[in-house]
Structures are given as C-alpha cells and as structure tokens.
Amino acid sequence: MAIVTLPEPEKQITLGISSCLLGHKVRYNGGHKRSSFCVNTLDNFFHFEPVCPEMAIGLGTPREPIRLVGELAATSQISGQSSSSAPDKQLEVRVVGTEDASLDVTDALTQYGHQMSSQLAHIGGYILMQKSPSCGMERVKVYHENGHPLGESAPGAYARAFMEKNPLLPVEEEGRLHDPILCENFFTRVYAYDCWQKTVLAAPSYAALADFHATHKYMIMAHYPQGYELLGQVVAKGSKVSLEALLGEYLLSFMSALKRRANRKSHTNAMMHILGYVKKSVDGKERNQLLKLIEEYRQEMVPLIAPMSMLRCFIESHGNEYIQRQTYLNPHPDQLGLRNRI
Numbered sequence: 001m002a003i004v005t006l007p008e009p010e011k012q013i014t015l016g017i018s019s020c021l022l023g024h025k026v027r028y029n030g031g032h033k034r035s036s037f038c039v040n041t042l043d044n045f046f047h048f049e050p051v052c053p054e055m056a057i058g059l060g061t062p063r064e065p066i067r068l069v070g071e072l073a074a075t076s077q078i079s080g081q082s083s084s085s086a087p088d089k090q091l092e093v094r095v096v097g098t099e100d101a102s103l104d105v106t107d108a109l110t111q112y113g114h115q116m117s118s119q120l121a122h123i124g125g126y127i128l129m130q131k132s133p134s135c136g137m138e139r140v141k142v143y144h145e146n147g148h149p150l151g152e153s154a155p156g157a158y159a160r161a162f163m164e165k166n167p168l169l170p171v172e173e174e175g176r177l178h179d180p181i182l183c184e185n186f187f188t189r190v191y192a193y194d195c196w197q198k199t200v201l202a203a204p205s206y207a208a209l210a211d212f213h214a215t216h217k218y219m220i221m222a223h224y225p226q227g228y229e230l231l232g233q234v235v236a237k238g239s240k241v242s243l244e245a246l247l248g249e250y251l252l253s254f255m256s257a258l259k260r261r262a263n264r265k266s267h268t269n270a271m272m273h274i275l276g277y278v279k280k281s282v283d284g285k286e287r288n289q290l291l292k293l294i295e296e297y298r299q300e301m302v303p304l305i306a307p308m309s310m311l312r313c314f315i316e317s318h319g320n321e322y323i324q325r326q327t328y329l330n331p332h333p334d335q336l337g338l339r340n341r342i
C-alpha cells in the first residue's frame with residue numbers, strides 16, 4: 001500500500017516576534033531567550049519579523065536593565081469628584097533604569113510602539129517575551145521608586161503602545177504558548193484573522209462578509225455558543241450601515257468571540273451539530289464509532305484530533321458544500337499538532 005505524504009506546510013503568514021526569542025543576543029546582559037518552540041517548530045510555518053524595541057531606541061547591549069516604576073493615583077481626586085465616594089486608583093507607570101532613575105525611556109518605547117504598529121501592518125499576529133518592561137503583554141511587575149514591588153502589574157510600554165493601535169491583532173506571550181489550550185486558541189485566531197484579510201478585506205462587500213460568517217459558523221460556536229447568532233445580527237444590518245462600519249463592528253465581535261476559550265463541552269456540541277449533516281449517509285456502525293470517540297473526547301480520554309479526524313472523513317465523503325467549507329474542520333495546519341494536545 002502506498003504511503004500518503006502530507007504536504008509541506010506553507011509559510012503564508014508573518015508574525016511579529018520579540019527578537020530575543022529567536023536567539024538574537026539583544027538582552028540587557030548580552031544574552032537571549034531562545035524559544036525552541038518558535039525556532040524549531042513555528043519557523044516551519046511562519047515568517048518572522050523580529051523586533052527588539054530596547055535596541056531600536058538605542059539602548060545597545062549590554063545595557064543597564066530597565067523596569068516599570070509606578071504609583072497609584074486616586075482618580076476621583078484628579079477629576080475633582082466628591083471625597084465621599086471611595087476613590088478609584090489609577091496606575092501611572094514609567095519605564096526607568098534600575099540604577100539610574102533619570103534614564104526614562106517611556107516616551108521612546110511608546111513612540112516606537114506606535115511607529116511599528118504602522119510599519120508592521122502586514123503581520124498576522126505577534127509573539128512577545130513575557131515579563132519584559134518593554135515587550136510584556138500583561139502582568140509585568142511594577143516597582144516603587146525605592147525598588148520595592150508595588151504589588152501591581154502592567155503591560156510593557158512598547159507592547160502597550162503597539163496593542164493600543166492594533167487592538168484586533170492576535171497577540172500572545174511565548175510563555176503562555178506552553179499551555180496547549182492557549183496555544184491552540186492563539187493560532188486559531190491567527191489563521192482566522194489571516195482568512196479575514198485574504199477574503200473579506202481583499203475584496204470588501206456585504207456578500208463577502210455574509211460568506212465569511214457562514215463558513216465560520218462552527219468555529220464561532222465552539223468558542224462562544226451564542227456568538228454565531230449575535231454576530232448574525234451584525235451581518236443582518238447589511239446596507240443599513242456603511243460597509244466600512246459594518247466590517248469594523250463584525251471583526252471586533254468576531255475576534256472577541258474567538259478569544260474565548262473553547263472547551264470539551266463546546267467542541268462536543270459543535271461536532272455533534274456537524275455530524276447531524278451526514279448522519280443519514282453514514283453507516284450506523286461507523287457513526288457509532290464516531291459517537292464513541294466524541295464521548296471519549298468529552299470525558300478527557302482522547303484528544304480533539306481523534307474524533308475530529310473521523311468527522312472530517314465523513315464530511316469529506318458525504319457532506320454538502322456548505323459543511324465542507326466550515327473552517328472549524330481545518331482551522332490550522334494539522335502538522336502543527338495543536339489539536340493533538342487539547
């Protein structure tokens with residue numbers, strides 16, 4: 001019997017990435033933070049656009065380390081509200097040298113974040129280095145001026161500025177990609193965002209939006225069961241609103257829906273719905289085998305790829321065009337192995 005070889009993965013998407021994760025020696029101590037997952041695995045699937053904001057603003061290497069320094073200011077006092085209501089606290093953060101506090105690079109990192117948000121308009125996602133006062137996506141430690149921890153956290157200054165300008169771009173920290181569910185979620189968003197760019201944005205129309213919505217039905221349902229109906233209400237506005245406004249509203253809600261984590265219950269629900277399209281065409285014995293696999297998946301005995309592979313075979317052989325085009329069946333290349341681990 002001939003062995004079928006899987007096609008080589010195609011590099012169709014460019015990801016922004018913190019340079020140190022690729023092994024570039026750009027850290028304050030002259031070292032790097034090489035990520036074997038990025039270098040050995042993701043490099044086969046994506047082009048990388050490495051960025052080191054600290055090097056880019058001229059800090060050089062080796063260099064004095066920097067950190068987030070901040071204080072909590074009462075917003076009701078700032079805005080002059082009555083002192084009878086409990087004041088909200090607003091965290092004000094600067095990025096300064098750990099030895100020389102007069103080295104303040106907050107504005108330089110912020111401006112560079114804004115600059116790169118336009119320069120990297122072509123990327124389909126961004127992988128950032130965690131805990132960095134420049135690149136950290138969230139939860140970077142904030143210190144008092146005296147060097148003691150403030151007990152608060154914030155994003156790195158560059159990452160914050162970049163994400164403010166690109167709120168819909170899929171962004172994740174390398175450390176979080178070690179969690180199989182977060183990792184699968186990130187790459188589902190990366191490929192879905194890329195699909196949006198290449199279909200709807202490439203030739204914007206109300207029909208393109210309706211088609212995108214229809215082909216993503218079960219992907220949306222797996223992440224947010226009520227999401228398909230809610231997004232459908234956006235699509236239904238049709239020409240009552242301008243196309244530009246409609247696409248903007250849809251993409252915002254779509255990316256927010258995908259950010260929700262799909263779980264075994266919601267995947268089971270989506271697979272059962274899809275099976276409904278072919279259950280009359282599939283032999284009872286085979287159908288029962290798939291139902292058993294879906295139940296084993298639901299009970300955490302097998303990974304998602306097990307029932308999904310069989311379901312895809314059924315859909316390929318017996319499904320109509322509508323169900324065969326569902327992106328949920330193939331949200332990212334199988335060779336990435338993302339559904340083998342969830």
Ligand code: SF4
Nearest residue numbers: 019020052129132135
């Ligand atoms: S975390 Fe960001 S700023 Fe720090 S070395 Fe890596 S790429 Fe450069």
